[in-house]
Amino acid sequence: MTSTLEPLASTLSAAELAAVRADFPLLERTLRDGRPLVYLDSGATSQKPEVVLDAEQDFYTRRNAAVHRGAHQLAEEATHAFEDARARVAGFVGATPGELVWTSNATAAINLVAYAMSNATAGRGGQAARRFALAPGDEIVVTESEHHANLVPWQELAARTGATLRWIGVDDDGRLRTDELATVVTERTRVLAFTHASNVTGAVTPVEAFVARAREVGALTVLDACQSVPHLPVDLGALGVDFAAFSGHKMYGPTGVGALYGRRELLEAMPPVTTGGSMVEVVTMEATTYAPPPQRFEAGTQMVSQAVALGCAATYLSELGMPAVAAHERHLAGLLLGAVASVPGVRVIGPTDTRERLAAVSFVVDGVHAHDVGQVLDDAGVAVRVGHHCAQPLHRRFGVAATARASAGVYTTDDDVAAFREALAGVRAFFGLGGATTDGRPA
Amino acid sequence: MSSAMEQLYQQVILDHAKFPHGRGLPDGVGAVGVAAADHGTCAATSHQVNPTCGDEVTLHVDVDTSGGTPVVRGVAWEGQGCSISQASTSVLHDLVVGQDLATVDRLAASFRTMLQSQGAGLADEAEEEALGDAVAFAGVSRYAARVKCALLGWVALDDALILSGARTTEDA
Numbered sequence: 001m002t003s004t005l006e007p008l009a010s011t012l013s014a015a016e017l018a019a020v021r022a023d024f025p026l027l028e029r030t031l032r033d034g035r036p037l038v039y040l041d042s043g044a045t046s047q048k049p050e051v052v053l054d055a056e057q058d059f060y061t062r063r064n065a066a067v068h069r070g071a072h073q074l075a076e077e078a079t080h081a082f083e084d085a086r087a088r089v090a091g092f093v094g095a096t097p098g099e100l101v102w103t104s105n106a107t108a109a110i111n112l113v114a115y116a117m118s119n120a121t122a123g124r125g126g127q128a129a130r131r132f133a134l135a136p137g138d139e140i141v142v143t144e145s146e147h148h149a150n151l152v153p154w155q156e157l158a159a160r161t162g163a164t165l166r167w168i169g170v171d172d173d174g175r176l177r178t179d180e181l182a183t184v185v186t187e188r189t190r191v192l193a194f195t196h197a198s199n200v201t202g203a204v205t206p207v208e209a210f211v212a213r214a215r216e217v218g219a220l221t222v223l224d225a226c227q228s229v230p231h232l233p234v235d236l237g238a239l240g241v242d243f244a245a246f247s248g249h250k251m252y253g254p255t256g257v258g259a260l261y262g263r264r265e266l267l268e269a270m271p272p273v274t275t276g277g278s279m280v281e282v283v284t285m286e287a288t289t290y291a292p293p294p295q296r297f298e299a300g301t302q303m304v305s306q307a308v309a310l311g312c313a314a315t316y317l318s319e320l321g322m323p324a325v326a327a328h329e330r331h332l333a334g335l336l337l338g339a340v341a342s343v344p345g346v347r348v349i350g351p352t353d354t355r356e357r358l359a360a361v362s363f364v365v366d367g368v369h370a371h372d373v374g375q376v377l378d379d380a381g382v383a384v385r386v387g388h389h390c391a392q393p394l395h396r397r398f399g400v401a402a403t404a405r406a407s408a409g410v411y412t413t414d415d416d417v418a419a420f421r422e423a424l425a426g427v428r429a430f431f432g433l434g435g436a437t438t439d440g441r442p443a
Numbered sequence: 444m445s446s447a448m449e450q451l452y453q454q455v456i457l458d459h460a461k462f463p464h465g466r467g468l469p470d471g472v473g474a475v476g477v478a479a480a481d482h483g484t485c486a487a488t489s490h491q492v493n494p495t496c497g498d499e500v501t502l503h504v505d506v507d508t509s510g511g512t513p514v515v516r517g518v519a520w521e522g523q524g525c526s527i528s529q530a531s532t533s534v535l536h537d538l539v540v541g542q543d544l545a546t547v548d549r550l551a552a553s554f555r556t557m558l559q560s561q562g563a564g565l566a567d568e569a570e571e572e573a574l575g576d577a578v579a580f581a582g583v584s585r586y587a588a589r590v591k592c593a594l595l596g597w598v599a600l601d602d603a604l605i606l607s608g609a610r611t612t613e614d615a
Contacts, residue, residue: 033445371496371525371592372452379448387496401497401523430444431457431526 005122012320020320021411023049035381036417043199043360043407044385046230046252046312055312056254067197067304068278068295073436082304085311086294089259092314093225093246094235101260101294102307106226107149109245109260110193112297113222114153115273117191121161125211125271132157132220132270136162139188141219143176144397145198148390150224150245154193159210170397174201174350181213182260189219196228196244200391200405201350202333202360204228211240215324220266225252230409231329231358236261252317252410255308257303267293274299317410325410334358334407339421340406345428349398359408362389365424367433370402376430377404380423450582451589455534458553459576460526465536468521472503477606483509484516487607491599493591498524500532502599506609512543513609518600523551525592527583532596534576539600544610551597557594560584 012020021027024047039047059081065074067082083097090100103109119125120132134140140154140163158165161390166184169177176194185192192214197204207223214221223244223370223398228234230251236244243266247258262270272279274292276299281289290296317325340346345366351357365373374386388395395401406420428434468488476492488503499521507516518536522529539547552571554577562585564578565571571578583593604610 032447369498369525371498371589373529374446375451375586375589379445392497395497401499430452432461 002379010324011331012324016320016324017328017411017413020049021413023051023316024411025050025053027411031381032041038380038382038416040229040406040408040416040420041383042412043250043358043387043389043405044112044228045249045255046409046419047411048254049316049417050250051316052253052309052313056305056309058313064305067302076188080303081308082302085307085309088311089307090261090316092318093229093244093261094237094239095261096264098292098294098436099261099264101267101297102302103245103258103260103297104256104303105249105258106224106245106247107153107258110222110224111153112260112273113243113245113262113270114157116270117157118160119271119273125269127359128269129271132160133195134161134163134190137165137188138163138190139186140191140193141166141168141185141189142193144170145174145176145203145394146193146391147224150193150195150222150227150390151393154191157191157380164188170201170394172399173352174198175203176205178206178209181209185213185217185219187217189214189217190226190365191222192219193222193224195224195226196234197232197358197360198391198394199227199360200352200362200389200394200403202227202358202362202407203351204356204358206356207239207241215240225261227358227360230317237371242266247395248306248310248313251310251313253313254306257306257310260297262293264293267297267417270297272296272299272331274298275304310327317391320410326411329359329408329412330354332412332414333357333361335414335417336361336408336420339417339424342421343425343427346424349395349400349403352395359412360405361407362405364400364403365427368427368431370404372431373404373424373427376427377420377423380426382406382420382423384420447582447585451586453579453582454580455576456526456530458501459530459533461534463529463533465518465520465540468501468503468519472519473518475501477608483507485513485609486609488605489599489602489606490593491602493524493528493595495588495591497527498522498528498592498595500524500528500595500599502532502596503601504600504603504607504609506544506604506607508609512545514543515539515541515547520596520599522596524595525589527580527589527592528595531577531580531593532599534580535596536599538575538577544604547600547604550577551601554580554597555594557581558584559591561587 065078068077087097117132120129221241223241225244225246229246244261249255279299349362370386486505490501502520505517507514564581
């Protein structure tokens, strides 16, 4: 099994990290009462480097025109910028440009696949699309770890087609029950949709085992790569998944743009979902033929400036080197886990070691609701996510309604984690619950 | 700790969160909907969720309709959530039990106005006085993300009163 985390990869040097931080203007700002910002919510959305902000501005300032139409020079330049961004993002995740469809976000990407399957079930796409059609008796398998974006579209697809939804469980450490693949994924399974890395537990999925089992039974694989693409080296072609979705705004790019990866032969066989302009070949009053992918799935005016800026974000990360980014964040995962472990009355939901895990650490504070934890941390300038993180079933699995989550990004420092730790140590005391001194000993 | 935080988590809120009043549903009133509508009395239960954080409250209201104006005879609730949502429902219990519906509606309106004041509080002192312990939630209005927490129990009360038939939506 090949590891997605290379323990021997060299991390970012202190100078490199300082340079990275200088690239992100927002990190300079202060909060209420002049407090510095300690941003530990990159799992929800990342901050943007100046080159990405400039790329979007530059597109509108110098190259804006309608893409894929018009014969004038400006239209050519805009089209080139748009397609160059596609090539950069595709290359960043080990795909070819023809395998990368722009979507408004990752949720839209997953829904695109689910609705294309619906359309195939309704007979659209002809014989070639039959492989996507579902019927009663067929099964769709997801996991208990999924973000709602990779669960609800499959519940809906099952409801529309009569297929049955099943799922792989999660163990007490927050890792997927890979042992259940053999029993839950069967000859009836047509789709296996799973996350590459949980946005709650941070656990990284052994994709190889999932893909191998799906291939044994002839099921399509759909990977939610939202949390992995910004934090780990990801080669979708090498992973061998059929489809993958990821978002731009979590990988230091803008909101409003995400991507669907699909193996070329699958995209070619798949019927369109959103129809209209830009995705057609020949239109008569009676019928229409469709453009080849990826354009077949890109109806209407696209998010051109965002796509261009996302291409720039992919280049930014490539230049830093994803092995170094991953090594830096693995170091931070260790620090975050250590910080949480050092405060009495705080418990991690997810793996407590750094093996195959991201620097996204969810936790509960005994006797204090996550919202209240977040408020006390916010008062110290520490921004974390609180709530169910769009993963209610996973929280139910652990018997909690909400958790707080500290998640790192490429710009996160040891000092950020130290500030987090100090604020966390004061939470229980604030609510009158046998607090702890700042060195972690019970007060 | 900043003064805004101290305003947010006033001692009265922390106390109500720790020792909530009216908490615990009597047997058999957990089901959402109309619980009873006998002559002279009506009751109903409402379940409300804050979808952004998963906080929940199930609130049962018992109304005496035998007199000229309906009077809230009892409020019982069960819930899980942050200290703001739990304390707010506890304070609600203390405020509305024994009050007629017109008073309950006035208190609910004042509470909402205060929470939407973005830190300014209520202009009318008499109105503020009437809210009793609930004025402690004025600090919540500075934190837009927490306003829904403070209103969760009040939304459940409003819904339960409509369900009970004690008043119609047009009255609200």
